[in-house]
Amino acid sequence: MSDTLNGQSRLAHHFVDLQQQKSAATLGMWLFLATEVLFFGGLFVAYTLYKLKYYEAFVAGSHELSITLGCVNTAILITSSLTMALGVYGAQTGRKAFACNSLLATLALAGAFLVVKYFEWSAKFEHHLVPGPDFQFDVTHAAAVVANPELLRIEHVKMFFILYYIMTGLHGIHVVAGIGVIAWLYTQARKGVYSAEYYTPVELVGLYWHFVDIVWIFLFPLLYLLGRH
Amino acid sequence: MQGGLKFFPDQASTMAGPVDAFFFYLVGVSVFFTVLIFTLVAVFAVKYRRRPGNEQGAHIEGSKLLEITWTVIPLGLVAIMFFWGAKLYYDQERAPANALDVLVTGKKWMWKFQHSNGRREINTLHIPARTPIKLTMGSEDVIHNVFVPAFRVKQDVVPGRLTTVWFEATKTGSFHLFCNQYCGKDHSRMVGKVIVMEPNEFQAWLAGDTGLPPVASGELLFNQLACNSCHMGEGMLRGPSLAGLHGSRVALLGGGSVIADDDYIRESIVNPAAKIVDGYQPIMPTFKGLVTEEQLMHLVAYVKSLEAPSGAKAGAAETTSGATLAVDAATTAGQ
Amino acid sequence: MTTDSAEPKYPEHTYLNDGYSLKSWLLTKDHKRIGILYLISITFFFALGGLFALLIRLELLTPQGDLMQSDTYNKMFTMHGIVMIFFFLVPSIPAVFGNFLVPIMIGARDLAFPRLNLASWYMYMAGAVFALYAIVSGGVDTGWTFYTPYSTAHADSHVISTAVGILIMGFSSIFTGLNFIVTIHRMRAPGMTWFRLPLFIWAHYATSLIMILGTPVLGITIALVGVERALGLGIFDPANGGDPLLFQHLFWFYSHPAVYIMILPAMGVISEVITCFARKVIFGYGFIATSSMLIAILGFFVWGHHMYVSSQSEYAGLIFSALSFLVAIPSAIKVFNWTATLYKGSITFEAPMLYVFGFIGVFTIGGLTGLFLAALGMDRHVHDTYFVVAHFHYIMVGGALMAYLAAMHFWWPKMTGKRYPEGLAMVGAIAVFVGFNMTFFPQFILGYLGMPRHYHEYVPEFQFLHIMSTAGASVLGVGYLIPGVCFLWSLIHGRNAGPNPWEAKGLEWTIPSPPPTHNFEEIPVVTEEPYQYTSEASSVRHS
Numbered sequence A: 001m002s003d004t005l006n007g008q009s010r011l012a013h014h015f016v017d018l019q020q021q022k023s024a025a026t027l028g029m030w031l032f033l034a035t036e037v038l039f040f041g042g043l044f045v046a047y048t049l050y051k052l053k054y055y056e057a058f059v060a061g062s063h064e065l066s067i068t069l070g071c072v073n074t075a076i077l078i079t080s081s082l083t084m085a086l087g088v089y090g091a092q093t094g095r096k097a098f099a100c101n102s103l104l105a106t107l108a109l110a111g112a113f114l115v116v117k118y119f120e121w122s123a124k125f126e127h128h129l130v131p132g133p134d135f136q137f138d139v140t141h142a143a144a145v146v147a148n149p150e151l152l153r154i155e156h157v158k159m160f161f162i163l164y165y166i167m168t169g170l171h172g173i174h175v176v177a178g179i180g181v182i183a184w185l186y187t188q189a190r191k192g193v194y195s196a197e198y199y200t201p202v203e204l205v206g207l208y209w210h211f212v213d214i215v216w217i218f219l220f221p222l223l224y225l226l227g228r229h
Numbered sequence B: 001m002q003g004g005l006k007f008f009p010d011q012a013s014t015m016a017g018p019v020d021a022f023f024f025y026l027v028g029v030s031v032f033f034t035v036l037i038f039t040l041v042a043v044f045a046v047k048y049r050r051r052p053g054n055e056q057g058a059h060i061e062g063s064k065l066l067e068i069t070w071t072v073i074p075l076g077l078v079a080i081m082f083f084w085g086a087k088l089y090y091d092q093e094r095a096p097a098n099a100l101d102v103l104v105t106g107k108k109w110m111w112k113f114q115h116s117n118g119r120r121e122i123n124t125l126h127i128p129a130r131t132p133i134k135l136t137m138g139s140e141d142v143i144h145n146v147f148v149p150a151f152r153v154k155q156d157v158v159p160g161r162l163t164t165v166w167f168e169a170t171k172t173g174s175f176h177l178f179c180n181q182y183c184g185k186d187h188s189r190m191v192g193k194v195i196v197m198e199p200n201e202f203q204a205w206l207a208g209d210t211g212l213p214p215v216a217s218g219e220l221l222f223n224q225l226a227c228n229s230c231h232m233g234e235g236m237l238r239g240p241s242l243a244g245l246h247g248s249r250v251a252l253l254g255g256g257s258v259i260a261d262d263d264y265i266r267e268s269i270v271n272p273a274a275k276i277v278d279g280y281q282p283i284m285p286t287f288k289g290l291v292t293e294e295q296l297m298h299l300v301a302y303v304k305s306l307e308a309p310s311g312a313k314a315g316a317a318e319t320t321s322g323a324t325l326a327v328d329a330a331t332t333a334g335q
Numbered sequence C: 001m002t003t004d005s006a007e008p009k010y011p012e013h014t015y016l017n018d019g020y021s022l023k024s025w026l027l028t029k030d031h032k033r034i035g036i037l038y039l040i041s042i043t044f045f046f047a048l049g050g051l052f053a054l055l056i057r058l059e060l061l062t063p064q065g066d067l068m069q070s071d072t073y074n075k076m077f078t079m080h081g082i083v084m085i086f087f088f089l090v091p092s093i094p095a096v097f098g099n100f101l102v103p104i105m106i107g108a109r110d111l112a113f114p115r116l117n118l119a120s121w122y123m124y125m126a127g128a129v130f131a132l133y134a135i136v137s138g139g140v141d142t143g144w145t146f147y148t149p150y151s152t153a154h155a156d157s158h159v160i161s162t163a164v165g166i167l168i169m170g171f172s173s174i175f176t177g178l179n180f181i182v183t184i185h186r187m188r189a190p191g192m193t194w195f196r197l198p199l200f201i202w203a204h205y206a207t208s209l210i211m212i213l214g215t216p217v218l219g220i221t222i223a224l225v226g227v228e229r230a231l232g233l234g235i236f237d238p239a240n241g242g243d244p245l246l247f248q249h250l251f252w253f254y255s256h257p258a259v260y261i262m263i264l265p266a267m268g269v270i271s272e273v274i275t276c277f278a279r280k281v282i283f284g285y286g287f288i289a290t291s292s293m294l295i296a297i298l299g300f301f302v303w304g305h306h307m308y309v310s311s312q313s314e315y316a317g318l319i320f321s322a323l324s325f326l327v328a329i330p331s332a333i334k335v336f337n338w339t340a341t342l343y344k345g346s347i348t349f350e351a352p353m354l355y356v357f358g359f360i361g362v363f364t365i366g367g368l369t370g371l372f373l374a375a376l377g378m379d380r381h382v383h384d385t386y387f388v389v390a391h392f393h394y395i396m397v398g399g400a401l402m403a404y405l406a407a408m409h410f411w412w413p414k415m416t417g418k419r420y421p422e423g424l425a426m427v428g429a430i431a432v433f434v435g436f437n438m439t440f441f442p443q444f445i446l447g448y449l450g451m452p453r454h455y456h457e458y459v460p461e462f463q464f465l466h467i468m469s470t471a472g473a474s475v476l477g478v479g480y481l482i483p484g485v486c487f488l489w490s491l492i493h494g495r496n497a498g499p500n501p502w503e504a505k506g507l508e509w510t511i512p513s514p515p516p517t518h519n520f521e522e523i524p525v526v527t528e529e530p531y532q533y534t535s536e537a538s539s540v541r542h543s
Ligand code: HEA
Pocket: B029, B033, B037, B074, B075, B077, B078, C145, C259, C260, C262, C263, C305, C306, C324, C325, C327, C328, C329, C331, C332, C333, C335, C336, C363, C364, C365, C366, C367, C368, C370, C371, C373, C374, C375, C379, C382, C383, C384, C388, C391, C392, C395, C396, C400
């Protein structure tokens, strides 16, 4: 790594060289993602336990979710991972316009994800599928989809929705945070801050964004596809 | 016994001796290592204090032999601790079959007890000496914990499930009973006593002022709640026969099986959907909210009291659920 | 110790005089200044937690609840536990001395992410504000363990704001750990190989692993408690189909490893101090370093030993018990190695060393009583009695806190450039040791007698031992004031320390006291193993 004038100014005082600075930042991001895995891990443990306990109710709850919207969102996120990767590639190879456009596309897709999510959630709200005193769930309606409808308990369906909102909500917060940092990357990229010598921030945000994507890849089958054949 | 200045708790149950013996082993190991370390530190500190002629320590980087020694010896000692502790735990977990049943309900902030003939008491528990007692415990609100120091027993009382603990008192007298799990404002007042009596005195006491025995009250409930409409009668039943259920192995829908213990029976009533008996439709309604924790225990007591019919019903069982019930009947009959 | 008559000069440019404005402190990115910010904050919380402790002890002087109402008492021990654990002991050594020393000890100019480091302190403070708000507006009464369903559906106190406070402070802990790991991996000076790292660094490395892998689980758990309580849901409440044992599993999955967050850095301090005052290389360097890592890893798999009588499965109990015994072995290895380090040393007895002696003795007792609790059949009797209270105070107050004080005395001259009055500090160390044992030894007996925790009233036969304990606590309280007096005195009247007042080894002693802002004029090159107090020539080498 050559200490170009541009690069030199990015070197914080306490690092010996850019190489060290970059490897520190990268390790930091990986460790951060490790904590994120454990953060979600607690929720996945709770989900697994209650799914085993209240399987029928979880299947019924799952059938209330819209597979179409879920699939659309999965597609959107996967595509956004691709555009993000292209953004990193653009920055790496010093193609400013390409990098900027890719980041912009990622932002758009992330926004689209949230819009779909918004419609999904508001539909649930209208159907009183919000855990709380007003929670309503039509057990007879669900009878068609579960093997043993008599097993359904409304409070267990409620548990499904509690976990649904918390898990997708926490994921949603990560998407919002992602939008924030990608927008910041975009403004920096526009200013031409990134070059083949210095593109660490783009790369690291890319890692984060792929992580957000992967979490969704786990959430989608667990929440949307449960008990469907 | 209560009162007086003490440095060691009473030994008033069959468990107290073994637990204390183990305690002394642990104290022995601890004292040995504490004395060893203190002595070594003190001796080295004095002997190798800095003074003219000893301005610098010796260069010793370590010794593999020593490291192995002080890894292996403690390992051996803790292995003994593990097995000894596990053995005691095993005994503490398994009540003798002939244990007297007492039902316990914890609620903020009192203890309710009920004996098998129906006699109830609050915060005081009378029991006979030299007789194994098994407490079956439920909570109406938060987690509590039954603790009788003189007996060396303790068990959480958890809402939403039944837990058990057993002991056999060896001495007559009055002993403390503490709630040992923090449960809110008057946690420290959720105390009571266990009064251990000679068995004949206990019988007299028990005959005193009785209500309906749990089994009888459970039977009443069983009829009132129309459990019998599905679980009793001749021929094809909607629900499995409950006779001889307790302690038997129940095959479940979708494979697997469970031993029908108290907690399973309780769960079957409040949350029948949790485990479905193989060969049946999950049509049993939940009785959660319809019965109190205490009534639940009565129902459980009643179901437990239903003995396996010898032969008579086995045929009927065969036709309803095939082999499983027959096996159950066979195993329970064999007990 | 040193017979220098001429007072060393106070360096001209230090991190302390690099700006005097409040802003220069509150926006600093210098790891040393951040360490000082933490020092001030946690000292405040220690005094607060200590005040609660004093009130607890006063209430327990008599069997009746005469000093306060039961709910007040319940809030007292809850806030004592929460403040002491989350706002004092978890940050203590890592956030103050880790921050100050980790970069210097490995020859770096700062932590890898100075801004993140400052952010960590702000997160700590934000969490503290929530916790203080909860305390001031009426307190919280769930016990520091927040057991459900009491905490979510029954308690009538400020559970949510406390939970938010702990959640935020948790992130501070995560980011501190992350910063340490990256720094230790990426910023070591040339020649500072892994096996030349001071053991203090190894200890912090292991601690940081627990911080970044354990704390998020506490975060999500406590968040779920808040959500359940705020919205009246039933994630852990059996009345709504939840499972209270799930809460306990998740809580202890963090909180057991957390006890090693509190003790590992303390063990690191002991290794540094004992070598210095015995003038010897550490005995069994590799074993001490490895045992830190083993404790951190095994520590993740023993959480169920807090739940033996909770009605968790019997088989789970067996596994957790076996593993708890295993995790004790690396601690034993450390104690033996420290003891062996004294052998053929050239030992002096300044205050830091007295605290080290105190630590070794008291930690041994505390750790060994942990074995009683790890044993299944024994824990049934002593679980949640004062035996447990005594066990953890022996380790946390006798162990971790004494190590913290050892560190305070040992590195005080480095941090401030001033000496403290040695004689008075030695008296302090002795008072703390005596007061400590008087306070907590009677509690072992109380516990075996059957005195339950969390009792504000108790049966009269326990009174004698409670009086002993309270008497001890007052000695202890005075004991803790003495170091405070020493340090304040030294700021005003203390003699200049010079770069290396203890003639100690380690990179931190090669630079001026107090160090300049960027620590090293030139990044040092490391050529030898740590703790080379003895010249190889005079040495006996064992293999
Ligand atoms: C810094 C804090 C700290 C540390 C380091 C430890 C260390 C240990 N703890 Fe402790 N513990 C707590 C803090 C700590 N603990 C707290 C706060 C609680 C209560 C929580 C609550 O409920 O509020 C608790 C509760 C607790 C329990 C649950 C008790 C109950 O609620 O019923 C158990 C059970 O196994 C336990 C075990 C151990 C063991 C085996 C160790 C071991 O790591 C100890 C290892 C050390 C040694 C063994 C000493 C050195 C060894 C020798 C000198 C040589 C001889 C050695 C052998 C023969 C092996 N602890």
